[in-house]
Amino acid sequence: MRAYISQQDMLDLKTVRNGTNSVIVPLTHGTVEGSGLKATITQGGSDSMTQDTKLGIAHIDVRTQARTDDGQFLFIYYTGVLKIDEAVAKVLTGAKDAKSTEFGDLHWFVAPIMETSDEKFKWVENTLFVAEGRLVVDEQGSAVEYQIFKVSN
Numbered sequence: 200m201r202a203y204i205s206q207q208d209m210l211d212l213k214t215v216r217n218g219t220n221s222v223i224v225p226l227t228h229g230t231v232e233g234s235g236l237k238a239t240i241t242q243g244g245s246d247s248m249t250q251d252t253k254l255g256i257a258h259i260d261v262r263t264q265a266r267t268d269d270g271q272f273l274f275i276y277y278t279g280v281l282k283i284d285e286a287v288a289k290v291l292t293g294a295k296d297a298k299s300t301e302f303g304d305l306h307w308f309v310a311p312i313m314e315t316s317d318e319k320f321k322w323v324e325n326t327l328f329v330a331e332g333r334l335v336v337d338e339q340g341s342a343v344e345y346q347i348f349k350v351s352n
Contacts (some may be wrong), residue, residue, distance in 0.1 A: 201344040202240050203227035206293035220250040238265035238273055259279045270351035279309030290334045290341050300334045302346050307332035318323050
């Protein structure tokens with residue numbers, strides 16, 4: 200899954216009542232692909248991060264939606280943790296020298312949950328997923344990308 204972000208429309212609420220920083224990052228477009236599923240992320244989603252600046256950790260809460268190639272819809276939401284380091288800060292602030300990272304470079308893990316009315320993908324509603332994140336900086340802009348794993352025994 201890859202979702203592009205909009206730094207210019209980011210809402211930085213600064214310090215909120217519990218002493219953490221709160222940032223809301225709009226998701227503009229992207230893709231979800233795998234296990235026969237191919238969908239396009241549509242506008243309207245966002246990544247809400249609560250940042251503990253003392254620990255350098257962001258708690259992530261994402262809500263987004265996608266349309267499959269045959270016109271069905273997915274609702275995707277997930278929570279997780281991201282260690283804010285220099286590479287992450289550069290991407291979030293839109294720094295000119297921001298660079299892509301590789302899976303394994305960052306402490307960034309989430310647990311995606313998906314919902315759909317499409318019968319052929321109903322199995323995603325009964326599946327536990329975990330994912331590792333990385334940053335992508337390319338000609339389209341800055342994106343978050345997840346390598347998603349299905350948990351099974």
